[in-house]
Amino acid sequence: MEDARKRSYGTRDRLTTVKWFLQASSGMFLVFFMAVHLYVAHINGGSPIELFDSIVRNLSNPWWLAFFLVFVWIITYHALNGVKGIVYDMGVSRRMKRYVSYTFIGIYLATVVYGTILALIVASTVSA
Numbered sequence: 187m188e189d190a191r192k193r194s195y196g197t198r199d200r201l202t203t204v205k206w207f208l209q210a211s212s213g214m215f216l217v218f219f220m221a222v223h224l225y226v227a228h229i230n231g232g233s234p235i236e237l238f239d240s241i242v243r244n245l246s247n248p249w250w251l252a253f254f255l256v257f258v259w260i261i262t263y264h265a266l267n268g269v270k271g272i273v274y275d276m277g278v279s280r281r282m283k284r285y286v287s288y289t290f291i292g293i294y295l296a297t298v299v300y301g302t303i304l305a306l307i308v309a310s311t312v313s314a
Contacts, residue, residue: 205267212264219257245305246312258301266290 227237244250273286 209264209267209271212260212267215256215260216264219253219261222253242308242312245309251305251309254305255302258305259298262294262297262301266294 226240245254267290270286270290274283278286
């Protein structure tokens with residue numbers, strides 16, 4: 187009986203809790219980012235071209251650049267972790283779960299690296 191209790195609260199359960207917490211906290215950040223986006227893009231007004239120009243100019247500000255980069259990293263994590271959860275809920279095998287995890291890690295890294303490089307290029311061309 188004692189061994190069964192220890193096994194049920196093992197590393198797997200703690201990791202599941204950490205994953206849940208990361209998903210929930212990334213979702214809270216996305217709510218905050220959505221509020222900032224709605225204010226800057228829609229409430230603040232302006233034409234779409236002026237909006238695009240202001241976003242590009244904002245990337246030369248280190249705080250906006252950091253905000254954008256954190257957004258890219260968090261939304262990518264949140265989306266891929268959500269899709270991975272859906273795939274896992276479909277009852278796939280343990281081997282398939284491993285393939286899905288490695289595939290999503292690759293997609294995450296490629297997306298984050300591409301988004302970071304692109305933002306840094308845009309930021310450097312605006313400030314030059």
